[in-house]
Amino acid sequence: MNDHSTCSYNKSIECTVAQCAYHSACDNYCTLDKIKVTTHESNPTMSQCTDCSSFSAKKN
Ligand code: SF4
Numbered sequence: 001m002n003d004h005s006t007c008s009y010n011k012s013i014e015c016t017v018a019q020c021a022y023h024s025a026c027d028n029y030c031t032l033d034k035i036k037v038t039t040h041e042s043n044p045t046m047s048q049c050t051d052c053s054s055f056s057a058k059k060n
Contacts, residue, residue: 007025008024008031009024009029009031010029010032010033013029013030013034014030015028015029016028017052017055019058020052020055020056021057021058022054022055022056035052036052036053037051037052037053038051
């Protein structure tokens with residue numbers, strides 16, 4: 001599931017964060033089998049309050 005060269009990705013996890021090491025090079029999806037979503041707010045009220053804690057910065 002994590003092989004970028006064959007364009008495999010998890011169609012259940014749509015993601016547009018191209019800067020992430022787990023982002024598919026082929027489409028706007030995540031290549032992980034699962035992710036963890038967290039919040040940085042004490043009382044989240046909108047989607048901007050949530051984060052993907054599985055994010056890892058792409059290395060150049
Ligand atoms: S780990 Fe999170 S931020 Fe990274 S590609 Fe997957 S869903 Fe997107």
